[in-house]
Structures are given as structure tokens and as C-alpha cells.
Amino acid sequence: SSIARHYETGQHLPEDICMKLISTRTFRAGSMMLRQMRYAAVDLELHSEYIPGGSESIYDVDQRIGRKTNIIPLLREDKFLCSFSHIFADDYAAGYYSYQWAEVMSYDAFSAFEEAGLDNQRAIEVLGR
Structure with a gap:
């Protein structure tokens, strides 16, 4: 691997360590996705079905969705919603899901280039127009 060297010996980073570092890019990716799903679900429910003064507080809604x-x-004691300004004091009210939706759209667009062949420059140029 040529991405790093020891500062004194100049020895390259061993390949196995390099591969372990690369593998960390996807470590717990599923957990991160679930977190974003929780945020989006809480946002949508609070802006579409929540009844202020009803049987559930906003924290109860968050806890219920968090269990799933x-x-x-x-x-x-988790009061994360107190600092979740995206859905209360920003332009994302009932729109937090758009982060995940944008990711899905980008994967979909990239898959068209994969199908054309990432090493096929002409096909990529035609597709990119």
C-alpha cells in the first residue's frame, strides 16, 4: 500500500491493515440507515398524525418509533427531539426523508453507468448527456 508510510522508517502500511481501514467505510452502515429511518419516520408522524395534547407526547412518538x-x-430520558432543529426550525419539516431519498436516487443514477460499463468511456459519455 502506498497510502501511508511510517514517519521514521518509511515502511509502507501493510496491505492487511490498509484493507481493514477500507472496510471501516461500511462498518455499521445498517445502523446509520436505521437512525436516518427513525428520524424520517418521527418527522413524518409528528407533521402528519401527531395530535398535540393527545395521549402521546412527542417523546412517546420518538420512543415508539425508536423501538422499531x-x-x-x-x-x-432521551430528549433528542429538543435539538432536532431540522424538523422544527428549518426548512425540512416533514421532509427529513429527502436525505435518504437523495441517496436512493444517486444509487439509481450510478447503476445506469455501471450497466453501461464503467470502463466504457464512449457509453459513459452518451449516457451522461
């Missing part, structure tokens, strides 16, 4: 999306249970 979190691998590690949320703490009862």
Missing part, C-alpha cells in the same frame, strides 16, 4: 428502528434501546 434502534438495535440498542433508547433511554427513556
Whole structure:
């Protein structure tokens, strides 16, 4: 691997360590996706079905959704919503899902280039127009 060298010896980073570093890019990717799904689901429910003064507080809604999306249970004291300004004080009210939707769209667009052949310059140029 030529991405790193020891600062004194100049010895290259061993290949196995380099591969371990690369593998960290996807470590717990599923957990990150679940977290984003929780945020989006809470956002949508609070802006479409939540009844202020009803039987559930906003924290109850978050806890209920968190039980479906979190691998590690949320703490009862978790008041994350107090700082989730995206859905309360920003332009993302009922739109937090757009982060995940944008990711899906980018994967879909990239798959067209993969199907054309990433090493096929002419096909890539035609597709990219």
C-alpha cells in the first residue's frame, strides 16, 4: 500500500491493515440507515398524525418509533427531539426523508453507468448527456 508510510522508517502500511481501514467505510452502515429511518419516520408522524395534547407526547412518538428502528434501546430520558432543529426550525419539516431519498436516487443514477460499463468511456459519455 502506498497510502501511508511510517514517519521514521518509511515502511509502507501493510496491505492487511490498509484493507481493514477500507472496510471501516461500511462498518455499521445498517445502523446509520436505521437512525436516518427513525428520524424520517418521527418527522413524518409528528407533521402528519401527531395530535398535540393527545395521549402521546412527542417523546412517546420518538420512543415508539425508536423501538422499531434502534438495535440498542433508547433511554427513556432521551430528549433528542429538543435539538432536532431540522424538523422544527428549518426548512425540512416533514421532509427529513429527502436525505435518504437523495441517496436512493444517486444509487439509481450510478447503476445506469455501471450497466453501461464503467470502463466504457464512449457509453459513459452518451449516457451522461
